[in-house]
Amino acid sequence: MSSNKKKFLLEGKTKKIYTTDNKNEIIIHYKNNITALNGLKNKSIQDKGMINNAITTLIFKFLNSCKVPTHFIRKINPIEQLCYKVNMFPLEFIVRNIVYGSMSKRLGIKEGIIINHPIFEIFYKNDALNDPLINNHHAVFLDIISYKELNIIHNISSNVNTLLKEYFLNKNIILVDFKIEFGKYKNNKILLSDEISPDTCRLWDKKTMKKLDKDIFRKNGDDIMDIYMEVLKRIG
């Protein structure tokens, strides 16, 4: 049985991590904060942690049921979940099905164009460098990861995209793009980690094309709780 002997380990922009008395497991605590522009915009919104924990839990349970290797064990209370402890790669993996956001700006391509073959991008998590876009050769050169591991991650990401596109479409939601992160468990097995929520995905209503994600906050700082609740209701 996993433990309740919680010890604070670290705190990020939207989560706190605690160790348990099982050295292979951690508790992830979802804070109420929402951030944008690398933390420049930061706001606390009541119940946001609870809703993101609920949404991430549903998505990771679904992925676990599809045999995707993830860190998720179970939700332990409204704002916390128990997960396998992994060594995170300092990389963000983005998968895109429709052109939007940074890709549109970088390449001068109109937002909204459908991408027939999903595009994969790697960003190096480094605040001082403003999280630059890199490729697989840079990641290996930086000694962060091996080609073999990148290949495994590419395959998992592609599978996650296929699964989640369908999962959301069944709820009348289009999966535009998303960010995922990976870590290595004690046996070096690569596990999908972190969260998957409207904070980390672009989700559009299929009929109205209304945004159901963090872009609402990025653009005008509006409260996002009504739309995050809407996502939870649809997938719950």
Ligand code: UDP
């Ligand atoms: N994303 C994220 N965390 C980041 C950067 C991006 O979760 O630090 C997600 C974002 O919500 C979107 C996708 O990754 O679903 C692609 O984001 P993009 O590169 O277009 O960046 P943006 O336009 O948001 O700056």
